[in-house]
Amino acid sequence: MNNIIEVKNISYQYPSSETKALDNLSLSIAKGEWVAIIGHNGSGKSTLAKLLNYLLVADEGEIIVDGQVVNEANMWQVRNKIGMVFQNPENQFVGATVADDVAFGLENRGIDRAEMLKLVPAALKEVQMDAFADREPTHLSGGQKQRVALAGIIAVAPKIIILDEATAMLDPKGRQEVIAAIRKLKHQLGAELTVLSITHDIDEAADADRIIVINDGQMVDEGTPAEIFSVGPRLLELGLDVPFAEQLKAALRQLNVPVPTEYLDEERLVTWLWQLNSKM
Amino acid sequence: MAIEFKNVNYTYQVGTPFANNALTDLNFTIKPQSYTALIGHTGSGKSTILQLLDGLIKPTTGQIIFDEHVIDNKTSQKVLAKVRQHVGIVFQFPESQLFEQTVLKDVMFGPQNFGKTAQEAQALAEKALRLVNLPEEHWQKSPFDLSGGQMRRVAIAGVLAIEPSILILDEPTAGLDPVGRKEMMQMFAQLQQQQNLTIILVTHQMEDVAEYADDVLVMVGGKLVKHATPSAIFADIAWLQAQQLDVPHAVLFKNKLQAQGLELPTSIINVEQLAQSLQQYLQKGDQG
Amino acid sequence: MSNMIIGRYVPGNSIIHRLDPRAKLILSVSFIILIFLANSWLGYLILGLFTLLAVASTKISLAIYLKGLKPVLWLIVFTIILQLFFSPAGHVYLAFGPFMITNTGIINAVYVFLRFLFIILMSTVLTLTTQPLALADALEYLMKPLLKVKFPVYELSLMLAIALRFVPTLMDETVKVMNAQRARGVDFASGSIVKRSKAIVPILIPLFVGAIQRAIDLGDAMEARGYQGGENRTKYRVLAWHRRDSLAVLIFIGVLVVLIATRFLI
Numbered sequence: 001m002n003n004i005i006e007v008k009n010i011s012y013q014y015p016s017s018e019t020k021a022l023d024n025l026s027l028s029i030a031k032g033e034w035v036a037i038i039g040h041n042g043s044g045k046s047t048l049a050k051l052l053n054y055l056l057v058a059d060e061g062e063i064i065v066d067g068q069v070v071n072e073a074n075m076w077q078v079r080n081k082i083g084m085v086f087q088n089p090e091n092q093f094v095g096a097t098v099a100d101d102v103a104f105g106l107e108n109r110g111i112d113r114a115e116m117l118k119l120v121p122a123a124l125k126e127v128q129m130d131a132f133a134d135r136e137p138t139h140l141s142g143g144q145k146q147r148v149a150l151a152g153i154i155a156v157a158p159k160i161i162i163l164d165e166a167t168a169m170l171d172p173k174g175r176q177e178v179i180a181a182i183r184k185l186k187h188q189l190g191a192e193l194t195v196l197s198i199t200h201d202i203d204e205a206a207d208a209d210r211i212i213v214i215n216d217g218q219m220v221d222e223g224t225p226a227e228i229f230s231v232g233p234r235l236l237e238l239g240l241d242v243p244f245a246e247q248l249k250a251a252l253r254q255l256n257v258p259v260p261t262e263y264l265d266e267e268r269l270v271t272w273l274w275q276l277n278s279k280m
Numbered sequence: 281m282a283i284e285f286k287n288v289n290y291t292y293q294v295g296t297p298f299a300n301n302a303l304t305d306l307n308f309t310i311k312p313q314s315y316t317a318l319i320g321h322t323g324s325g326k327s328t329i330l331q332l333l334d335g336l337i338k339p340t341t342g343q344i345i346f347d348e349h350v351i352d353n354k355t356s357q358k359v360l361a362k363v364r365q366h367v368g369i370v371f372q373f374p375e376s377q378l379f380e381q382t383v384l385k386d387v388m389f390g391p392q393n394f395g396k397t398a399q400e401a402q403a404l405a406e407k408a409l410r411l412v413n414l415p416e417e418h419w420q421k422s423p424f425d426l427s428g429g430q431m432r433r434v435a436i437a438g439v440l441a442i443e444p445s446i447l448i449l450d451e452p453t454a455g456l457d458p459v460g461r462k463e464m465m466q467m468f469a470q471l472q473q474q475q476n477l478t479i480i481l482v483t484h485q486m487e488d489v490a491e492y493a494d495d496v497l498v499m500v501g502g503k504l505v506k507h508a509t510p511s512a513i514f515a516d517i518a519w520l521q522a523q524q525l526d527v528p529h530a531v532l533f534k535n536k537l538q539a540q541g542l543e544l545p546t547s548i549i550n551v552e553q554l555a556q557s558l559q560q561y562l563q564k565g566d567q568g
Numbered sequence: 569m570s571n572m573i574i575g576r577y578v579p580g581n582s583i584i585h586r587l588d589p590r591a592k593l594i595l596s597v598s599f600i601i602l603i604f605l606a607n608s609w610l611g612y613l614i615l616g617l618f619t620l621l622a623v624a625s626t627k628i629s630l631a632i633y634l635k636g637l638k639p640v641l642w643l644i645v646f647t648i649i650l651q652l653f654f655s656p657a658g659h660v661y662l663a664f665g666p667f668m669i670t671n672t673g674i675i676n677a678v679y680v681f682l683r684f685l686f687i688i689l690m691s692t693v694l695t696l697t698t699q700p701l702a703l704a705d706a707l708e709y710l711m712k713p714l715l716k717v718k719f720p721v722y723e724l725s726l727m728l729a730i731a732l733r734f735v736p737t738l739m740d741e742t743v744k745v746m747n748a749q750r751a752r753g754v755d756f757a758s759g760s761i762v763k764r765s766k767a768i769v770p771i772l773i774p775l776f777v778g779a780i781q782r783a784i785d786l787g788d789a790m791e792a793r794g795y796q797g798g799e800n801r802t803k804y805r806v807l808a809w810h811r812r813d814s815l816a817v818l819i820f821i822g823v824l825v826v827l828i829a830t831r832f833l834i
Contacts, residue, residue: 079794100805116804120804240458254555270533378774393754
């Protein structure tokens with residue numbers, strides 16, 4: 001299997017902290033895969049994101065991104081391969097206007113202006129922000145700013161996109177818009193794009209091919225969304241909302257209604273309840 | 281404490297070319313010890329209402345009545361300060377208001393501003409820190425050394441320490457993880473019961489509205505377009521969608537079941553109610 | 569805040585708005601130097617006409633310009649008084665003790681007043697018609713020769729641009745923190761000066777903490793997006809010099825020539 005990210009026995013401890021944020025963590029992500037990393041606040045998942053593009057330097061272990069060891073010598077090449085959307089929409093908006101911000105990554109890579117004049121509007125169109133090209137960030141909502149951040153990444157066409165709780169500070173509408181934009185992008189690029197989304201959002205996690213659960217700096221579980229969701233209310237401890245069908249099952253179980261133990265999505269739970277009803 | 285809005289208008293930058301009508305002719309009453317959800321999109325006037333409720337701004341015209349205090353455009357700062365003592369407001373990301381050297385001192389800040397002695401303030405602060413379940417081992421630490429969730433609890437304690445009878449919450453769970461969100465919302469529900477608080481919750485989370493609120497105000501473009509119970513609000517799905525407001529999961533799920541021929545009451549809006557109705561329904565089916 | 573006119577951009581589409589910021593910056597600075605060349609009524613008349621022409625071409629109401637004068641009014645009055653009473657040369661009209669009003673004194677006072685007026689009006693023309701960011705761009709361009717002496721021109725101008733970009737963010741943040749502390753009983757409006765200055769602490773500390781966090785986040789985001797310093801970067805935003813900019817420079821040179829001529833004529 002062709003792994004685009006390999007994390008081998010990584011440990012990291014913040015200078016001001018007494019415990020390790022990541023403790024001997026190993027995982028790998030295949031090229032073209034969409035992986036959600038979940039875990040409660042402080043579980044170490046955002047630390048992992050920063051280690052991947054050398055914003056933090058691991059105390060121990062090795063990370064390989066697209067065949068390159070992540071170290072000081074390779075860091076700019078590695079950063080070229082990874083686009084990252086951070087949590088706070090305001091604090092990652094560098095440009096004075098939307099178009100300027102999208103161009104920032106291109107400017108850093110020394111792309112010709114003529115080329116930028118094509119790439120910037122195209123990237124903005126991709127996230128449906130083309131009408132806002134000359135707007136200043138003050139006049140944008142959080143969801144719009146995150147879409148601009150995504151456009152800035154689309155413009156430089158990286159192989160990997162990391163969403164570091166990119167929807168955590170948005171209202172439901174903004175969240176849906178950002179998730180829809182990512183879904184569309186992944187759909188277009190297919191195996192050419194690997195998505196790593198660090199999230200608490202059940203809708204965002206449900207889109208993934210695989211979910212990795214991190215707790216206390218270690219990987220504690222992994223599986224398909226259906227497998228992970230089947231733990232029901234315990235998902236809350238893992239740092240994820242509980243899908244509604246699982247919430248209802250748990251509530252029914254408390255009222256001594258016998259419910260199936262395997263994971264059911266909403267449609268199947270409706271069917272199950274309907275059959276139960278017609279049997280009676 | 282009851283709150284009544286009477287023909288309240290609010291205009292930003294009155295008398296300038298930039299004048300901007302933020303609230304138009306608001307009339308409503310919030311009952312004492314109720315749990316009211318204030319919903320609407322960004323720019324609908326919610327944050328202006330919050331500032332009016334805390335006497336941070338005065339209505340351009342109209343009156344806001346807090347029991348014996350009446351606030352209008354002419355009200356003095358002195359009277360506003362009195363009202364402010366009864367109203368606690370937890371702003372969005374309230375941890376950004378922390379500044380003292382220790383957690384305890386920060387929580388004492390409010391009571392001391394309102395004229396309490398250091399001793400009284402400390403007693404109030406300790407009580408408030410217990411209410412938000414912040415372990416005593418953290419009280420002498422710098423608030424900036426705590427985790428995000430703990431910092432938020434300190435900030436909330438700082439508001440509770442002034443012993444408000446009205447507690448306003450502006451997106452209090454924003455940025456927390458799911459466990460943190462759930463614990464926070466349960467804490468407020470508990471506080472309301474124990475402290476006889478009137479709670480006003482500003483939120484985008486319709487699940488929370490369905491779970492905790494008993495009254496809902498819906499704002500659109502500076503106007504109050506609906507004031508009703510959560511079940512009445514969530515019964516009209518077409519209307520909610522037209523307003524681009526989320527429909528609680530339980531309502532959607534109930535509708536799917538109804539489409540399959542299960543007869544369930546329309547008042548169901550949250551998962552507990554749905555489970556109970558289903559249990560009764562299935563039992564009835566059993567007997568019949 | 570409302571009477572801080574200097575530094576407040578008023579959107580518009582006048583000829584002055586459309587001038588290249590480099591042209592505007594060079595001309596404003598040169599004009600200020602030029603003012604000190606004038607030494608006669610005629611000279612001041614010419615400068616005055618040029619200033620009025622510039623002000624009128626912005627199509628921004630005169631009231632906004634006059635507001636801009638307010639904050640520096642006391643400085644002007646003080647300097648005029650100084651000139652008026654302490655010019656010992658010339659014909660004495662009035663004298664009491666060390667103070668005397670002379671004809672040179674009166675003339676100097678009028679000249680000083682006019683200089684102030686012209687300088688303030690011209691710099692207001694610049695700031696009212698030019699977006700701060702465009703000014704930063706112009707500054708970067710004009711500082712480029714300093715690159716030869718290893719002066720970090722690009723870094724400085726990016727710093728300036730980012731600072732400008734975050735002004736509204738920090739203003740919002742200030743209002744938010746102030747509201748939060750007022751809700752906790754802080755009274756910014758009354759009390760002694762000591763009490764009021766103490767009330768600043770609960771505002772400043774959260775603002776600093778917030779700004780530092782923003783700076784850290786921004787640094788991460790910039791690095792993640794490949795920012796490695798000023799060299800080898802291309803620019804998306806470019807300045808374009810048009811014919812109208814050359815024309816503006818020509819008009820200015822015309823004024824300069826006439827002004828120098830007046831020195832010889834009178």
